[in-house]
Amino acid sequence: xxxxxxxxxxxxxxxxxxxxxxxxxxxxxxxxxxxxxxxxxxxxxxxxxxxxxxxxxxxxxxxxxxxxxxxxxxxxxxxxxxxxxxxxxxxxxxxxxxxxxxxxxxxxxxxxxxxxxxxxxxxxxxxxxxxxxxxxxxxxxxxxxxxxxxxxxxxxxxxxxxxxxxxxxxxxxxxxxxxxxxxxxxxxxxxxxxxxxxxxxxxxxxxxxxxxxxxxxxxxxxxxxxxxxxxxxxxxxxxxxxxxxxxxxxxxxxxxxxxxxxxxxxxxxxxxxxxxxxxxxxxxxxxxxxxxxxxxxxxxxxxxxxxxxxxxxxxxxxxxxxxxxxxxxxxxxxxxxxxxxxxxxxxxxxxxxxxxxxxxxxxxxxxxxxxxxxxxxxxxxxx
Amino acid sequence: xxxxxxxxxxxxxxxxxxxxxxxxxxxxxxxxxxxxxxxxxxxxxxxxxxxxxxxxxxxxxxxxxxxxxxxxxxxxxxxxxxxxxxxxxxxxxxxxxxxxxxxxxxxxxxxxxxxxxxxxxxxxxxxxxxxxxxxxxxxxxxxxxxxxxxxxxxxxxxxxxxxxxxxxxxxxxxxxxxxxxxxxxxxxxxxxxxxxxxxxxxxxxxxxxxxxxxxx
Numbered sequence: 001x002x003x004x005x006x007x008x009x010x011x012x013x014x015x016x017x018x019x020x021x022x023x024x025x026x027x028x029x030x031x032x033x034x035x036x037x038x039x040x041x042x043x044x045x046x047x048x049x050x051x052x053x054x055x056x057x058x059x060x061x062x063x064x065x066x067x068x069x070x071x072x073x074x075x076x077x078x079x080x081x082x083x084x085x086x087x088x089x090x091x092x093x094x095x096x097x098x099x100x101x102x103x104x105x106x107x108x109x110x111x112x113x114x115x116x117x118x119x120x121x122x123x124x125x126x127x128x129x130x131x132x133x134x135x136x137x138x139x140x141x142x143x144x145x146x147x148x149x150x151x152x153x154x155x156x157x158x159x160x161x162x163x164x165x166x167x168x169x170x171x172x173x174x175x176x177x178x179x180x181x182x183x184x185x186x187x188x189x190x191x192x193x194x195x196x197x198x199x200x201x202x203x204x205x206x207x208x209x210x211x212x213x214x215x216x217x218x219x220x221x222x223x224x225x226x227x228x229x230x231x232x233x234x235x236x237x238x239x240x241x242x243x244x245x246x247x248x249x250x251x252x253x254x255x256x257x258x259x260x261x262x263x264x265x266x267x268x269x270x271x272x273x274x275x276x277x278x279x280x281x282x283x284x285x286x287x288x289x290x291x292x293x294x295x296x297x298x299x300x301x302x303x304x305x306x307x308x309x310x311x312x313x314x315x316x317x318x319x320x321x322x323x324x325x326x327x328x329x330x331x332x333x334x335x336x337x338x339x340x341x342x343x344x345x346x347x348x349x350x351x352x353x354x355x356x357x358x359x360x361x362x363x364x365x366x367x368x369x370x371x372x373x374x375x376x377x378x379x380x381x382x383x
Numbered sequence: 384x385x386x387x388x389x390x391x392x393x394x395x396x397x398x399x400x401x402x403x404x405x406x407x408x409x410x411x412x413x414x415x416x417x418x419x420x421x422x423x424x425x426x427x428x429x430x431x432x433x434x435x436x437x438x439x440x441x442x443x444x445x446x447x448x449x450x451x452x453x454x455x456x457x458x459x460x461x462x463x464x465x466x467x468x469x470x471x472x473x474x475x476x477x478x479x480x481x482x483x484x485x486x487x488x489x490x491x492x493x494x495x496x497x498x499x500x501x502x503x504x505x506x507x508x509x510x511x512x513x514x515x516x517x518x519x520x521x522x523x524x525x526x527x528x529x530x531x532x533x534x535x536x537x538x539x540x541x542x543x544x545x546x547x548x549x550x551x552x553x554x555x556x557x558x559x560x561x562x563x564x565x566x567x568x569x570x571x572x573x574x575x576x577x578x579x580x581x582x583x584x585x586x587x588x589x590x591x592x593x594x595x596x597x598x599x
Contacts, residue, residue, distance in 0.1 A: 010531055011522035014450040014459070015443045022437055023446070023460055027467045031434070318456050350529040360527065380520070381529055 069130060077106040080120075090125040106133070119151035201302035268303065280314035282322040291327070304328035305341055312344060320353035341364075343374035350381040358382040418597075420480030427474050430488045434471050441484055442467065444559070445491050451554045452495045462498055466491040488569035492551065499547060515539075541588050552577055553584035 070075050072086040080101055085093040095101065099118025105111065108130065113120075115136040124132050124143055134141045134150050136157045141150060148161040262270070267290035274283035287307040291300055305328045312321035325345035333341060342365045349358035362382035363370060372378070417425075417436070425433035437443035445466060450459040469488045477486055515521065520536040527535075542550050552570060555561045556577065567574045 010524060010527055010535060012524050013447065014456070014517060014522060015446045019446065019460070020439070020442050023442065023467075024435065026460075026464045027438065027471070028435075030464070030468050031471060144492065172458055349535070351533040353530060355529060375428050380523075380532060383529070 020278075067108055069108075069111055077103060077111075079103055089130075092123040094121040096120065113158075115150050115152045117152050117381045119149055121147070121149040123147045224382075261293055262289075264290050264297035264299050264303075267294070268299050271303070271306070280310050284310050284315060301328060301331045301333060301337075304331060305333070305337060306350070308341065308344065312348050312351075318348040319354075321345075321355070322348035322352055322354070339369050339372055339374065340370065343372070343378050344379045355382070419483040420482065423480030423483055426471065437483060438467055439473070440523060441487055445487060448488070448555055448559050448561070449491055450517045451494060451558055452492070452500060454517050455513050456517050458498055458502075458513060459517060462491060462494045465494050469494075485565070485568040489571055490564070492569045494569075495551070496547070514580055518579060538588070545584055545587055547578040548572075549587075551583040552580040553588075555570050557584075 033158050056317050069091075070088045071077050071081065072088050073090065074136060077085075077087060080093060080095055080103070083095055085095070087093070096119040099120050100116040101112050101118075101120050102116065103112075104114055110133065111130050112133045112135065120134075122132065122134070122143070132143045134143075136150050136152045136159075139149070141159055148159060151158040151160070245375055246260070268287045269289070271286035273285040274280070274286060284307055287303045287310070290297070290303045291307070304324055308321045308328060310326035311317040311324055324347055325348060328341050329338065329345070342361065346361045346365060349355075349361055359382045364376045365378050366375065369375070406532060417433075419437065419440070422437050422440075425546060426437060434457045442463065446459065446463050449462045449466075450456065453459050460587075467485060469490050470483075502511055502513065517528060518539040521538050523532050523535050542553070545553070548570065552566060555566045555569060556563065561569070563574050563577050567577045570577065
């Protein structure tokens with residue numbers, strides 16, 4: 001078949017002698033162990049474990065459940081401590097100026113906090129036994145493991161997820177739920193909610209470390225969330241540094257209304273709504289209008305990043321995407337955004353056929369981020 | 384044909400790795416090559432050479448298919464090992480030795496399904512740590528032009544959005560070159576279903592038009 005030949009010609013045959021030999025050795029080893037006894041051992045082991053678990057549960061009772069969450073010092077977790085609160089499961093809570101929160105519950109199964117006001121950043125260790133819940137008035141965020149911030153103000157609640165994949169539940173969303181991945185953003189504002197996707201989707205396949213977040217039901221104000229699927233190994237300090245200054249996605253847009261025409265906020269909402277409906281072309285038009293009519297607005301940077309991603313991923317316009325990413329970079333981005341955009345620009349230039357410019361952009365990326373998160377992807381697009 | 388789905392010259396060459404027969408003759412050279420039925424019969428009788436011969440004959444195609452279907456090298460090796468352990472342990476349940484190829488392919492596909500279900504569950508609970516290191520883009524040969532790499536990455540993205548069954552159908556038939564019948568046997572469905580899934584997958588893969596670096 002021609003298609004087989006074409007694709008096979010482009011890709012390495014994953015089968016080689018070494019692999020076959022290696023697998024056969026493993027199979028042979030497993031085959032040499034007694035068959036019946038292996039199955040019997042497995043069944044027996046399961047039975048023993050079940051019996052032991054039942055016995056332990058019976059004898060120990062409630063003591064078998066996870067211990068209540070405590071401070072890293074071992075003290076009970078009854079309240080937030082100063083600016084940073086470190087917990088015994090490795091989780092960490094950072095309270096920003098003016099933020100006020102109280103601990104409602106810190107049991108083995110649940111951690112419930114009430115955010116009274118201000119911005120608090122949560123780094124929840126993934127895979128733990130507890131479900132974290134942050135009550136923030138109109139918004140409720142549930143999470144198993146990720147890094148996120150909740151910002152409650154008079155005008156509503158904003159949720160920013162820095163890592164993880166997020167499920168946002170809200171009556172206003174289609175089917176009541178929306179899964180957000182890298183760079184996607186959702187606003188929940190009464191009485192409607194709009195969603196925009198993806199300013200920060202990575203330029204290629206990404207790793208896992210997926211976290212789950214559920215929640216966010218807002219009746220007043222607004223909430224936004226962005227998620228980065230793959231945790232960078234060294235990004236905690238970077239994220240911490242970013243947290244010192246609110247990233248663009250959390251910036252409250254208070255655009256000066258022009259004499260005529262929609263405001264930046266209205267255009268962003270229009271783009272968000274279009275993207276939620278899957279109408280990427282309409283979303284792109286709204287974002288371009290925002291950039292043209294409100295270039296100084298603080299939402300313009302995120303509009304450029306989002307537009308570039310739309311052009312690259314959804315609209316198949318890599319040349320336009322490369323230009324838009326260039327514009328976003330000239331506008332100035334935070335470090336994480338800057339790195340992601342530079343990496344995606346390499347891909348855009350490469351896909352647009354401008355290999356020379358792609359190599360230049362790649363060189364610039366490597367220079368700025370010698371240990372960057374997207375190094376291998378950049379090398380793939382501009383070898 | 385015992386190994387009808389061994390379609391690439393390289394994989395055909397790998398058949399030469401079938402171990403030396405106890406008689407000293409090399410399978411496929413000179414002496415008549417034992418059929419799958421003969422090998423299965425001997426393997427059931429405890430002939431380890433026959434077991435390895437069955438593995439060497441069918442593992443190349445099964446491994447290649449599993450790598451395509453599961454997209455991760457480590458997972459693929461696990462699946463291949465599980466597949467042949469299961470197959471060799473349950474040989475006596477095989478009604479006809481000639482059906483070994485289809486049988487082992489079906490076991491492999493079922494193991495892939497199981498693995499993918501587990502992966503989805505792990506992703507839900509944030510415990511999936513695997514890397515898709517066997518995607519088309521990741522397997523691009525050295526020296527592939529950037530635009531072709533981009534097309535491969537795009538194909539990966541499109542395939543990732545397809546439901547599992549149409550995706551597996553498309554990969555087995557369109558990429559691995561398995562016949563409609565072989566694909567249907569492996570997926571345990573009718574040939575009509577395979578054709579329907581292929582049609583659906585082809586429609587979804589809009590990048591398959593001519594003028595691209597690869598064609599479908």
